[in-house]
Amino acid sequence: MLFRQVYDHIITRMERGEWNAHDKLPSIRCLALELRVNRLTVLKAYQLLKQNGKAYVKEKSGYYVCPEAGSQVADGHDEPLTAVSSAMQLNSKLSDIHKITASYQFSQAVIDPNLLPNLFLSEYVKKVFDIYPKLMGTYSTPQGDEELREFLCQYLKRHFRIHLQPSEVLITTGSQQAIDLVGRIFIRPLDAILVEQPTYSAALDIFRAQGARLIPVAISPEGYDLDAVEMLMKQQRPRFFYMNPTFHNPTGYTLPTNQRKQLVELAERYRCVLIEDDAFYDIYFDERPPQPLFTYDTEGWVVYLRSFSKYVAPGLRICAVFGRKPVIDPLIAAKALADNGTPLVTQKIFLHYFQSERMQQHLEKLRIALQIRRDIMEGELAAAPIDWRWTSPKGGLNIWLQLPDTVPAAALFHESLRQSISFVPGHICDPLHDMQSWIRLCYSLVNEEQLHVGVQRLADIAQRIQKR
Secondary structure, eight states: OHHHHHHHHHHHHHHTTSSOTTOBOOOHHHHHHHHTOOHHHHHHHHHHHHHTTSEEEETTTEEEEOGGGSOGGGGTOOHHHHHHHHHTTOOOHHHHHHTSOOSEEOSOOOOOGGGSOHHHHHHHHHHHHHHOTTGGGOOOOTTOOHHHHHHHHHHHHHHHOOOOOGGGEEEEESHHHHHHHHHHHHOOTTOEEEEEESOOHHHHHHHHHTTOEEEEEEOBTTBOOHHHHHHHHHHHOOSEEEEOOSSOTTTOOOOOHHHHHHHHHHHHHHTOEEEEEESOTTOBSSSOOOOOGGGGOSSSOEEEEEEOHHHHOGGGOEEEEEOOHHHHHHHHHHHHHHTSSOOHHHHHHHHHHHTSHHHHHHHHHHHHHHHHHHHHHHHHHHHSSSOOBOOOOSBSSEEEEEOOTTSOHHHHHHHHHHTTEEOEEGGGGSTTSOOTTEEEEEOSSSOHHHHHHHHHHHHHHHHHHHHO
16 A cells, blocks of 8 residues: 555654654645655555554644654664664565575576686686786776777677667666666655566665655566556556566566567657666577667667676676666766776776677577576476476576465475575565565576486475475
């Protein structure tokens, strides 16, 4: 319910010390205007605050903060403690799972380092320092190395016939920083944004931290219900639609070409920015995926986040944000405040390595290796006496697995961790936390033998749970 989100928003601002004990809260009218919601919504939130002892009413005056609800800053003590407790409200559910040590690591969507050409990359490091002997003594600009941005513009022109200027490119330290910057620039408290159901869980955590109101859009192997998307754009007027349309994380689905064109048309009609997160474009198995939505954008309504580091060298943390200057310029300002620029060393290494012939050979071999690992995981899942279901991904790193009702995901997760097997529970990928019978399994990190054994053990655990 929207009034509950307004309630949570007010509580958060109290905890941050914006409103302390006995402070007068904004009038219903003023807060409704600030948050762009109906006055009745704010009234319901205020009534709930009063009911829960967080606020009290002065007749003909308004609502005030109860002493016990105010920030600890009000009494002049414990300021550091208050700041820390406020910061601790930020969380990353996916990161928490990744911290868990497991012998059979099916939770991390990263590639086995043994599949990457590490020796060749180290040779390129030396080459880069020969070309740029003063590299370690130089900062990058906040926008990113101009030589790299120029190369990436040529890359888009060559592969997708997209014409951009280097000024329309921003280099970030990985795609997650790009998502964070987008959230900081676009989202104001209680802004509606569209997100896929399910979607990348770290993005959900980022948007929630900015105070966004998450509106789910179901995704299936066939794509979206575009009539439903249009209705949401028309009714909710979202700030943006965050999407992962190519080898979608976590499902592996890929949006068909006709929907990509129609979505760009809808974005233009309803003035809704499309944030296209594309981390797996080059990791395809049978055929190249459709062209990015950014290809069809002529009016500047698509922001294209293209991550390269997963399959080149994850440690380089290189992502490019492509968009028109009205979007890119404020993102550059936010990037300058965040870290003043991605390290120049990693940008130069990526630049020279990515354009090498060896890199293209590596990609061809990597696709074969990952397809083999996908087939192994699917083979073991199919051989198990469990009625779990999935759609075989045509690229990417994950399988989105639906469990039978007889195998609760929570029970499977906790028992699997006890036996050193990790995966991602589906509910953390759902903006509504409803997808309780789904899990994400990554087949790219562990080796082939570990895949065989790990999936067999997972199936044994599921079978034991099923028999209870």
